[in-house]
Amino acid sequence: MLIVGNGRMITRNPEQPFLESGAVAIDGNSIIKVGSLEEVKAAYPEAEYIDAKGGVIMPAFINVHEHIYSAFARGLSINGYNPKGFLDILDGQWWTIDRHLTLDQTYLSAMATYIDSIKNGVTTVFDHHASFGAITGSLFEIEKAAKETGVRSCLCYEISDRDGMDKSREAIQENVDFINHALKDDTDMIAGMMGMHASFTISDETMERCAAMKPECTGYHIHVAEGIEDLHACLRDHGTRIIDRLMNCGVLGKKTLAAHCIYVNKHEMELLKETDTMVVHNPESNMGNACGCPPTMEIFHTGVLTGLGTDGYTHDMTESYKVANILHKHHLCNANAAWGEVPVMLFENNAKIANRYFKKPLGVLKEGAAGDVIVLDYDPLTPMHAGNVNSHILFGMTGRNVVTTVANGKVLMKDRVLTSIDEAKVMADCRQAAADLAKSING
C-alpha cells in the first residue's frame, strides 16, 4: 500500500478534477482511493507515504509515438551527412543508424530512453522500432529494458522493403512473434502492434503478407504522409492517395495508429474518422525535419482520435505540448488555435489511445485506474484551480519538474533518484555503446 499526498492534485477525472491538498492511495497496481490528504491517510494509516511537499500530483504522462532506436543519435556526426530533404534525413541519418545497431545497442538505447521517460514522468510508451542490422529478437531486447525499468510499453518493428524482401519478411516475423508473446503476458504492461515504416517503402506484396500474418486483435503503427515524397510515391505507384491505399490494404481501423498525417486531405480525414483510426501528432519532429505543419486541428475537429507523441525528438511530453500549442497558432495565423485541442490530445486522447491496448484505465487518478502517478516540484505564482491547470502546466512546468514517478504501483523514481536502476552505470554503458556505434558507422 502506497499513499502519494500533500500536493495540489490534478486528477483528470471530471467528477473531481482538482484538489487543493489531495492524496491518492495505491494498492498493488491500482488506485484504490482519491481524496483529501486527511481522508486518505485516515483510511490507510499504515501505508507507505510519499510526501509531495506541496508540489503538484497528477497522472503520469503517456507518449504514443516514440523511437527508441534513435537514442544514440545525440551528438553523433555521420561522415558526409548533409541532407537536402526528408529522404536524405531518413537514409543519411536514421536508416544509417538502424542498419548498424546490434541487439545490445538496441537494449541500451531502450534503457536510455526509458530512464529519460521516467525522469520526465512518462510511464507508458508506444515505440516504433527499427534495427535492420539485427532484426530478430530486437523487440524482445526492448521488452527486457521495459521490464527492468518498469515502463508500460506497446512495441512494434517497422516493416519496410528498403533493405530487400528478406529483411522485410524478417521484420514481419519479428512483429508476429512479439505480438503473440505479448498476448500471453498478463501483466497489462506489454503489448505489440504490427509496425510499418510508411507507404512508400512497402510494396503491395508486403502489404498482403502483413495482412495475412497479423494477429487479428492488434492493429498497425505506421508513418503516414510525413513527407510530401510519401504522397507523390503513392500517387505515382498506386494511383491513390495514402489513406485510400491503406484503406484498400486493410490497414485502417480502431487499433491502428497513424503518425503525422501531414499531407492528407478532407476526404482522407473522413476515412480516418469512419474507420476510427488513431492519429498521433509530433510537432517538434515535423518542424525539425522541415516536413511541414500537419492539419492536426482539422483532423481533430473532423472527430479523429488524435494524440500527441515525440517521435524520438524528446522524451518530455510537455515539450510536445508547448510546441504544438505555438506551431498551429503560428501556422494558422490564429492566436486561439490549439489552445483547447492540444491538452485534450495530451491528457485525454493519449489515454484513450493507450487504453485500446492496455486494460486498466490510464491517464486518470480515480478508483480502479492504474497506479501511474507523478509528483512535480511546482509552486504556483498565481492561483491554481480546476479551470486553469493546463495553463500552469503549459507555461510553468517541464518534464524536469517531475521529482517522483510511480508506474503500475511501483515507485520508479523518488526525489529525482531512480529506485531500482544504477543510472550512472547504464549511462556509462550507453556512452560506450554509442561510441562503438559511431565507429561502426564512420569507420
Ligand SMILES: [Zn+2]
Ligand atoms: Zn516516427
